[in-house]
Amino acid sequence: MSDSLLGALAAARIIDLAQPLREGMPCSPTHPGFHLALTRRHGDAARPDGMTGSHELIVFGGHVGTHMDALSHVAVDGRFHGGAPVTVENGRYASHGIDEVAPMVCRGVLVDVPALRGVGRLPAGEPVTAEDLRNADVRPGDVVLIRTGWAQLWHDRDAYLGTDSGVPGLTADGAQHLAAAGVRAVGADTIALEHVPAGSGLASLPVHRILLQDNGINLIEVMNLEPLAQAGAGEFVFVGAPLPIVGATGAPIRPLALVEGPPDRVTPG
Amino acid sequence: MSDSLLGALAAARIIDLAQPLREGMPCSPTHPGFHLALTRRHGDAARPDGMTGSHELIVFGGHVGTHMDALSHVAVDGRFHGGAPVTVENGRYASHGIDEVAPMVCRGVLVDVPALRGVGRLPAGEPVTAEDLRNADVRPGDVVLIRTGWAQLWHDRDAYLGTDSGVPGLTADGAQHLAAAGVRAVGADTIALEHVPAGSGLASLPVHRILLQDNGINLIEVMNLEPLAQAGAGEFVFVGAPLPIVGATGAPIRPLALVEGPPDRVTPG
Amino acid sequence: MSDSLLGALAAARIIDLAQPLREGMPCSPTHPGFHLALTRRHGDAARPDGMTGSHELIVFGGHVGTHMDALSHVAVDGRFHGGAPVTVENGRYASHGIDEVAPMVCRGVLVDVPALRGVGRLPAGEPVTAEDLRNADVRPGDVVLIRTGWAQLWHDRDAYLGTDSGVPGLTADGAQHLAAAGVRAVGADTIALEHVPAGSGLASLPVHRILLQDNGINLIEVMNLEPLAQAGAGEFVFVGAPLPIVGATGAPIRPLALVEGPPDRVTPG
């Protein structure tokens, strides 16, 4: 290997964009939440040399925690993006599953909406429109991450979900803008990425339809974009690949941003 | 961002090192296997505009599929690596959990043992010793991946697990060699990474003890190293971060190798 | 078989005392809730003769829905009822598990507290004391069921759980009264059986301690006692056996009451 790649990366700072997974964390009631129980614990049974092992049972879903939506997550009139009919085989989707998403190592752009508006965090139910995206230098193949500041509410489940108050996020015209720009994926630091007005719930999800079904663009939800914003990194290398769950409609992902700077390792608090 | 990092990466080829996750795939009987069922399917309930959503319920464990072992996976006499006593809080480990592993973007080395020996795949129960590692250019902080060719058996569950016949893998002296070299993590394309002689089962796991407990070096198991070997990449950039499950003894990971070459995207078949 | 037993039973009315199990039903946040997803559906794959099969994946816990608490549910200073030390084997309790509970076919008594007080349902946080039980004809070996009317709130999750407002139920002196009478089990139509004053949550559970740990008396929670009250059956044959889950701290149960009367079959609505 030439030294250029490793050298370039050695000088990069790694920023973790995932929220930690634990029991009781925010999760839409549509999904099963996150459950973990230790099946065996140290001390349950020791080998003659004193060594012990421990492991766990885990229950969750493809849309729990920081995750990517597959194209199979949404259909219109029984058809996926591109017109293929919805087909189930062996209890999962025969096409458009999250396992079809190739690992992403590409240019990333952060749209820091609170910074644009001079606030620490967007209010509940606040729309993020095409106007907010106008000055972002978005190029074909980019992954665009939209910060609302909502990750600050991660430890306040009700506030984070915004069931009554709504959630800030991307509007339909904003989604059209990004689709027209040819982006590869769009992420956000909220439960559903898109604008949820107060009191409206998730009955209508136009951004999911525009990005996933109309344009074949994957979504990434429940990200933690605070460290990236603090690093002031509007442009970075995005690295992310969802768990390759065959035929699933979504899967957890641990996305990273590689930014210029000292090779500090930034980990979740 | 300077163009050097993105430019260097744009010229890299991305090789996926994970096995796909699906029902019935090989899994040690110690662990719960992988189970997925669609909770809602397209067509179950359509919105007025014809849009439908689908999602799933998933059951697995921290040591199912391609995964990383946390330091909390192994203890000796009730102590983790470094001597800290095993402590459980809220039903999970209070320290040494997989969430403490920082994302890895670093130099990677492939030890292609079948290639060294001129075979397509190591036989069942074959040891991989310090002698096999002697000529590998291993440096402090590297992730070292040991190929046995066992990923070729992924679709033959019994053969892959090698319950009776044993599994090829790293021996205690091989593990000592890598620990002395100061590696950051060690991975392999088998169920338990280490040498399992025919008929011995997993009653004794000296390599787990040496790497995890004695030296604080994480393991990565159930990798797919065939595409990396086919690319002839002995040296590469390793990128990997396990799902940050708080206090877990292990977690799924989708590791990638970035190698010189045309920017083909290699995905699991 | 003599005809007496069958003849006697043929004249009995069967009353179902269980709540139906479904996604989203009330469940303490301590427990994982109830999750079901169809693994295969009719139509996924047809046999040549047109026959299709369907089945599901289920996630829940030992204390979800109508269930019985095992003696292993509670310990004091590391000891179960009778003084045996808490011991875990193979990841479950080596003794006092729910599988040790023999099936119950015995006399049952309904204490209909709202009827005693002339109300339709007890208010939130209302205590049910020894005084309320004084006139009940309770005999050694009986199963005593305490109705609060709370099953009427089954479809209002927040009201049923009473997180802020409290839940009506048995007090410590009521539990002592029943223990002194030598009952075999005590059931109720609430989430925790015992009195939960407004704002106190489940921090203190004296009735669980008195019945399970001090006296070895099993509890049955989340029952539906409305049909039994409507039948005016103060005395009946109780039939119930929890799922025999080895070493579990609780298990679902579908208890029945057999009462005099026409052989109507009463099923859950």
Place this chain on the structure above:
Amino acid sequence: MSDSLLGALAAARIIDLAQPLREGMPCSPTHPGFHLALTRRHGDAARPDGMTGSHELIVFGGHVGTHMDALSHVAVDGRFHGGAPVTVENGRYASHGIDEVAPMVCRGVLVDVPALRGVGRLPAGEPVTAEDLRNADVRPGDVVLIRTGWAQLWHDRDAYLGTDSGVPGLTADGAQHLAAAGVRAVGADTIALEHVPAGSGLASLPVHRILLQDNGINLIEVMNLEPLAQAGAGEFVFVGAPLPIVGATGAPIRPLALVEGPPDRVTPG
């Protein structure tokens, strides 16, 4: 309550017909097996008075362990028993679910086939035909239990499942005979109740079709009929009600037999 019912029952012996539920028990690979992990253990967190609580996370399916098949388990050409079209609502069947099965307290008949043939247990792949049932005193509304002796193999998973060797059980003509007699349910001590010839697997399930779809008769599988046979009880009171899981295709059940005799309590070993 008149004393007759309670008196008659007090003189009855209770025989448990369920197999215990534990990790690693026999289960068809079609289903997820049984998984339990303690979420909290005694000692994890003590209240000031020394009291501790423990509970678990459970994963299984509607056809794991001793269970009853609902009419929704089988369809033919998209229709359930009676001709109703298969309909899914909220991710489960809108009709014919296991929750529609009324609790059963009725006459039970044991057909002890090994006893009829003078053997301890039927061989693998042995058919149980209408001829075997000819002398059984079966009446309308009965629950008929067919013993093969296969419960003796419960602790030998491979032998019990009989994947290669086949499993003894009811043939199509035997099922027709029982349907013509007007039985309410049919149970057996094997994984699939019906005759599975060596090497044929579960590709064809005529008995499931005849009983569930053609005749609306529920099946009970994975019973333990050894204690009932040892008691020599050919006729008894059957008591059984599956967990009322709304819209499920099957559910666990703990069936009991009440037989004449001393009031011994027989529990699983």
